[in-house]
Amino acid sequence: MKPDPLLRQIARWCVSLRLDEVPDEVVRVAKIALTDYVAVTIAGSEMPVATKLQQFAMQRAPQGNCSVLGTEQKTSMAYACYANGAASHALDFDDVSWATIGHPTVTVAPVAFAAAEEKQLGGDGILLAYIAGVEAQHQIAKWVMPKLSEQGWHTTPVIGVFGATVAAGVLLDLDETTLTNALAIAASSASGVRGNFGSQTKAMHAGLAAFNGVNAVELAMLGVTGQPDVIEAADGFAQCFTGITSLDDAEITLGQRWDLLENGLVFKQYPCCSGSHPAIDCWDALLIERERGGIPLKTEEIEYIQVGASLLGPRELVCNHPHNAIEAKFSMQYALASRLIHGAVGLTEFTGEAVNDPQVQALIPKIRMRVDPELEKLGFVGTAPVKIRVYLANGETLSIENDLARGNPEKPLSQAEIENKFNACVLPRVGEHKCQEWLGALTHFETVIFAELKHLLNS
Template sequence: MLTQQLARFVCETKALPGEVQAAAKVALMDTLGCALAGVTEPAARLAREHVAEMGARPVASVWGANFSTAPAEAAFANAIATHVLDFDDTLSTLRGHASASTLPVALAVGEQMGASGKQVLLAYAIGIEVAGKLGRIFGDSHYLKGWHNTATVGIFAATAVAAHLRGDSEQVLRNAWGIAAAECGGILRNFGTMSKSFQSGHAARSAILAEDMARRGFTANEAIFDGNDSFQRLYGAEEKNAGQYVQRLGSPWDLVQPGMNYKRWPCCYCSHRGLGGLLELIAAHQIKPDEIEAVRIGFPPGADEPLVYNDPQTGLEGKFSAQYPVAALVIDGRLNLQSFTDKAVQRPAARAMMKKVERYRVADTAVYSGTVGYTDIAVKTPRGEFSMRVDKGPGSRSWPIPEREHQEKFLSCAVCAMSAGKADHLLAMIISVDNLPDIRELMTATALKG
């Protein structure tokens, strides 16, 4: 049975291969950096206000703040901060943001229990493995029906993280997954609003609640992924070849194959292949902004589903637009956190350049995603049209970000919430997190502002 096999893997896995542990550390660095930049966003501030007013027992840190709370509430606030900028990693097998809910749960529960750095990395990697394999089992149809995999699959991955750290039995975890199914939600329609990040926060909070209730003896269906009325079939999944993916648990680990896609720019990853190609065309042909007559971006089926705003009016909407990131990159020569403010999107120059950007559908019989497939990009100038097909994603294993740039991204994000000195100290702790006897040391450095 699928549910039982997944639960056995979660509960019986006791160690990570070296390359998987190393990959988990990179993900930790990227995720914490994104979250510390995200704490300044209105959505994250509202989440912290809500959590602070609840007055829960202070055992888990709220990142970039000066208070602690219950693990479920800390995970809720921290997951929203992680995901709100859309700067966090993506996983092609999940078709979503794998760390957004799993790492906040790993760190909140790990902090409560005084887990070591290695134990937290192990639980996180197990969660990513569950996310990737369930993502494959669900297939493209679940996402293309409008479900937000980051939340709808992420909740089960995050529940696995909590269960592993708690040392739960397989039966407890199976019950926890049944409870999580009762709490599951998240839709693509919320993209471009605060509720996209709320969905990852809800998944993280609900995962901790589900595990806690199951551990106390609360019951649910113990085979939620099995049978004709399984969760995934109810939610429109294809469920193709489920058995073969379960047999591949840990062989290979999704953290290393296909590996995470790390973002160079804080916007939807569906844009990134085209943006990377645009930069290459500009550099190769010395294209100046004022000579660009038109930019054409071609997406095959499924590759641009989240890019729902052709005429974005806000920074959040701009993150889910095919046109705006291209316009901003052409005008400014870069894309960063400041590129996606409401004011930046409303600039006359940006709005004029957006009118020159055309998106179109590339005829193809296959279905792709933001992390799998290709993007066609063409720039028309008086000197002629320059074009290319980009079949790899910036920040992926095939187009990796150097270690130095990973660290630079972390530091540039972390200083949004703390001093440069504290950011440097935190980075050093992350680099050696596998040697930390108690993850609370890292969380103390993360939580306090100044």
């Protein structure tokens, strides 16, 4: 017997999932992800792209039940998702998954929060919608990655629109058929190209995917249909986005294998593209080692720095000589220069003033990035392994390398580091008391009722 279309199988699993069926470790990872999401969204809500999307939301939907985090605004579910999704990705401080070489939470969590607020649900509903959404979108990613990324698509919105659709569908209580239609509609809403990296549109991609996911669900609820085999069909999602012409071997492993366990999530230490993070880690370690040894490295000693990256490096770190904060987030050169000259690569280092510091601008041309022949053999990997050679004016060469950044499941951040990041993002915006209220609630989010959630969102 021919198996059911892939989207129908995904929808069937999603609508039947219950939180008590989810492994405890998956719930634990999800709670960290939602904690990280709240942090980066509140912090990102002041970024220019976020304030523009907030203005856009209020122009289009000035009334509604759903909160725009970091503000006192209320708008419709779809436009809250648009604004919050953009804010959560604006700092490029949000989590990463190697399943997509993208950012899973910023397309799914905005929908889970907005739909829960719309339906007056608590933290358990948000967790369920988030887990279902991420697992579903990463199931699709298994069939089309890495070819999807190799074609130049920004995987965050292209895959994330499916997770957003599932999150909305779960909390709006769709049945299997309606969610299947919604996912099929979402397939025709998927978009986002990597050519917009280094601009405000990159952050907007996350909000757009969340927005489109909600729209897909609301359209399906009105009776709009889609083809349930649109992923695997001729001229369908897989073929059009990747060139893959057959998914006959595609398997549905939802509930048998959990991507949040197997791949996990990467939680960032630095508010910039993850492609530079392994380099920042080993560069930081070298500079600390030399400082402790009484031989701190000085800019005037450096002849040039050669950075050997993997294949993806030059395709996502596209700003070789940045002149503003957004460009700097996609610059290997700025990341290394900032750590040496400013002493850190944190929130305060991504400003126009910091980027255009004369010392930074003088060092940047001395930092050269290319694909390393050995790392090229690894293929199109997202983990961003790196080899760095520092050539000094006295003839000495310093060599460092790193295969994986801290914050990966194999090199996890400590609970204290997670909380420190949350405090750094949230406390300046809302104050100590509200910051700790949020942090406390998120640690036991499955027990938070709607009244508590409403208090957090509205006070």
